[in-house]
Amino acid sequence: MRPPLFVALGDSLTEGVGDRTGGGWRGWAALLAPSLCAGPVRFTNLAESGAQTRDVLERQLPAALALRPDLVSVVVGVNDTLRRTFDIRDVAARLDQVYAxxxxxxxxxxxxxxxxxxxxxGLPGALARPLARRQRAVNTVVHALSDRYGAAHLHACEGDWTGDRAMWSADRLHPGEPGHRQLAVRFHALLTERGAATGPAPSPEPDSPAPTRWESLCWLATAGTGWVARRCTDLLPQLLSLAADEIRHRARGTTVRLDLRTTTAVSAALAALSTGERRPGAA
Known part of the structure; x- marks a missing residue:
């Protein structure tokens, strides 16, 4: 009988950014893999920094399917929210195809x-709230589709760990080693409940010292700044427009209209999947 195969799809979070070991990144998926069973486990990480749902659908998914995995993780969507082209209907359609x-x-x-x-x-409210709406929209779609396809779903946007600065790396977007280990532990618990993990849980204790403040500042000044710039440049003009819209609605006391607009868009995206409607360019 062949050892089980775990294939990880997604972006920099799954690639392991924030959890450096040796000459590269490790991350929660690599920490989780050995704990799936008592024997050997095969593991392939196809996640790439900067990946959006389109990248997962068009590049990572075909490679994953060719391997015929037993377990596939799909954690993606944040980079979509950081693009001016963000459309929740496209995101939903792509995720639906990947999950299916x-x-x-x-x-x-x-x-x-x-x-x-x-x-x-820690962006100012007028800038943070539009991004928060986008991420809530993605999370709502992921919740719905995870239920539809029987996924083991982790509510990683919830819990005290999100506000614990010690769990996060210098860029405040990626977990550090403690955060990646926390994710691995929580994913393992989910899979154990499903009978899909039989090995001992990953250790929550870091095996490397936390980066010094100087090391963190150096990373932010070099690689970290480039990482943010590459992902947010095309968003900035639109984000400023969204912020201005946010300020106007807040001054009028009509912010609820923005929330309602997002809720309506998510409902339409999920309804389109139910009727088999495909967005042009979704894939």
Whole structure:
């Protein structure tokens, strides 16, 4: 009998950014893999920094399906919210196709909802709230589709860990080693409840010292600044427009209209999937 195969799809979170070991990144998925059973486990990480739902659908998914995995994690969507082209209907359509393809091969699906990037970065309210709406929209879609496809779903946007600064790396967007270990422990608990993990839980204790303040500042001044710039440049003009809209509605006391607009868009996106409607360009 072949050892089980775990394939991880997604963006920098799953790639392991924030949990450096040796000459590269490790991350929660690599920490989780050895704990799936008492024997050997095969593990392939296809996640890439900066990946959006389109990248997962068009590049990572075909490679994953060719391997015929037993367990597939799909954690993606934050980078979509940081783009001016963000459309929740496109995100929903792509995720639906990815989930359907993985479960269609008999793989167990592992998913998660995530904290909003504006809140984690500590942006001013007028800038943070539009990003928070986008991330809530993505999380709502992920919740609904995870239920539809029987995924083991982690509510990673909830819990005290999101506000614990010790869990996060210098950029405040990616977990540090303690945060990645926390994710691995929580994913393992979910899979154990499903009977899909039989090995001992990953250790929550870091095996490397936390980066010094100087090391963190150096990272932010070099790689970290580049990381943020590459992902947010095309969003900035639109984000300023969204912030201005936020301020106007707040002054009029009509912020609820913005929330309602997002809720309506999410409902329409999920309804379109139920009727088989495909957004142009979704894939």
């Amino acid at each position: 393809a993985c479960t269609g091969q008999g793989a167990l699906l592992l998913t998660a909802c995530l904290p909003d990037p504006g809140g984690m970065l």
